[in-house]
Amino acid sequence: MTAEIDPGTSDTGELWHTGDSGFPLADREIALVDLLDRLLAGGVVLTGDLTLSIAGVDLVHISLRALITSVRADHPSPM
């Protein structure tokens, strides 16, 4: 049973993300750290078919190089 989806009109109200200013931000402006908190440590945990556990992923330890070279805009990754 599959179908295309269309959320249609909103019952829960418009969703937007704000910074300190209170103005809505475009999707791209949501801070990565906030996203990763919720996606890696939040969310409902189901036992998927994939056995990889990302619960233990600690971003600070993943790769020093990745942190240094990819996070800062002024030091883009060479790749």
Added chain:
Amino acid sequence: MPKRTMRSLLAAAALTGALAACGGEDDDADDAEESKSGESGDTDTAATGGGCPPGAPSVRLGWFAMMPPDDLAGVHGAGVRLVRRGDLGAVVSPVDAEEFEESSLATRLEDLSWLENLARSHNGVIDWLAQGAMVLPLRLLTVYRSEERIDDVLAVNESEFSEALDRLAGRVEWGVKVFAVEAEAVEPSAEPPADESANPGRSYLRRKQAARQSQEQGWSHAAQFAAEIDGALSELAESRSQYRPQSAELSGTTEQNVLNVAYLVPSEDRERFVALVRELQVTRPRCRVELTGPWAPYSFGLAGTPSPGREAESADRT
């Protein structure tokens, strides 16, 4: 030979009783040709690619399993689809089995740009769906081999999901972070006072000690403010879930994050909550308060053992 794909589960959603009864959605799907852009104009992802069938009734989705929709990017632009079972729906997106194999995933997770892309498209779907449905977001990288498996998942967890969706209906999540404002750095090149030049090593240590104490004072003030802010906001919130403080490195900031909490707040209390956050910041200029949201209820799904990184979820207050 078709590429082997798996299904990545994004979130769960509850279908409205009306929708399940009328079943009009399936009929409309076949007629879809044009994209329906501007449906959820706030997010970039909704406006790209194909489109939802025009006239499709609104769907209350409790689960999102990932399947390719024409309207949303999904994982790597594969789009999302809906797997329905009764009045529950799962939104899924197909993913390439090789790319999402356990062994290669471990490496990919270290690639922040890959991870960021995945995270943003995942959240894009969640946010878009949350505009029209009660959404239960799932953790990133919940992957199944087939839609049949997802149907099983829906069946097995039906009551838990329904319970969670009922519990979360009409509520949104807000994120609040408190940062210690940086203490003034001691200039390493500053000239030491003349009378200390006899013991430059010791006076260096003393300067560093003074700087460190001032920094620690700043932190302890910030921690105190954080506790006050947390206490005040918890009064307005129905539930609270704490995350590990964020790494300054990853955030690209120099400030120390001393509090990182998600609050579950009824929709109707939204303005009061936001106003309170602003008031708390204004009265505490020595720390920085950052508000994000509203989010779909990432942090308040199924009760259970919090994972590393998410420290505690307070019991719901009634």
Added chain:
Amino acid sequence: MADKPSDHPEDDEIVGRLGRAIENGVTELGNRIDTDRDTVERDLMKLVLTIIELLRQLMERQALRRVEQGDLSDDQEERVGLTLMLLEDRMTELRERYGLSAADLNIDLGPLGPLLPR
């Protein structure tokens, strides 16, 4: 997790030796890498300097702790302090040479910093 204030008169020697080793190593590396041309090497240099800065901060923090506990003699204090001060100057030099700010190399060492226990 409190340190036991036991007697370790050789600690300042270790700081000195480690400091010198770091200095020599970094100097060598700096001499070999022409970071004007190659961003991969520049990134590598940044990585190396970040790790070294971490070590430097670690040592400095440890030294301050010892000073607070009164573990070191005046003489030891002076020597350790001098070593650390020179190391800091050296690091500043290197940073500036490769166009890196202190923030670029800063690994969170606050009370909640994930890389270091308190």
